Amino acid sequence: MAGNGAVTRNTLRQQIADALRDEVLAGRLPPGTEFTVKQIAEQYEVSATPVREALVDLSAQGLLESATYKGFRVRVFSVADFRGMVEARSLIVDGIFRQLVERGTAAGATERLVSVRRRAEEAMRAARSGSLEVLIGYDLRFWRELSGLVGNAYITEFLHRLRVQCWVFAVPHLQREAQLGSALWSGHSELVDAVTRADANEVHRLVHAYNQHALDWAAGLEEAGA
Known part of the structure; x- marks a missing residue:
């Protein structure tokens, strides 16, 4: 009992x-x-x-x-906190994709890529339509499953927590965006395609664009006095 x-x-x-x-x-x-x-x-x-x-x-x-x-x-996160989160996640994601492209994925990854692709497509649609709450759910699952392809639970869990913190900071600001769709990154499917092809250059380009998108958005918040 x-x-x-x-x-x-x-x-x-x-x-x-x-x-x-x-x-x-x-x-x-x-x-x-x-x-x-x-x-x-x-x-x-x-x-x-x-x-x-x-x-x-x-x-x-x-x-x-x-x-x-x-x-x-x-917790109240500042723009400086958010920048630090983006820097941290960029280092982790860079390492994840370097392994995925150079050393391959963990056993059984082919089947899991099908699920990752579904998450990517749903996240992309939600981002382009400006459906923030729907996007967050699919985005978190997308990155958890994609990072899980390397077969290291510690990396997956750490990145997930970091991404949740990023969203906690971002949500109140994004909810005030007049054109929400244009403020949201929607390159999930392109990234899965590049990983599937093991195209290191394209993966690097997309990840860099993703992180720069977040940093540019944060810079805009600072300029607006957020």
Whole structure:
């Protein structure tokens, strides 16, 4: 019975963490929003223990931070933070694609590329139509599955957390964009094609363009005083 209770609690902990992460990524819990364990427990009608554990998990992922009176706050990232994230992810992604192109993919990757391509197509359509919340879901899955082709779970998980943080910063600003479609990168399918062909030059060009797109967008925010 004790084991079953632990499994249930851990499952609930993950469900609460996932739900809160989705709320943050959708902009329904904007940066700076404060709340307590008690408030979240009442909202989801659960006990405090799995809520506290979920909030500690999200804090460890860099999405929350301690607030006044032992509560939590959605972390506020600056433009400088975002630039640092882009630099970090560019180094990781560069390494991932260098391995994919030069050394090949992990076993079973051919079948997984089919799934990656589907994610890419959905992400591309969402980006071009300006469907931000839909894009975020497919974009995160796309990069998780694509980075997973190298067969290193540590790299995949680190990149995923970094990308979630990038979206946490970007969402409030993107929601105010008048022409959202033009502000979103949509080169997912081109990137999968280049990886499939093992075209190192094209992969490098696309990844560079992707990172530069993010940096140019951040520079525009600074100029606008965001």
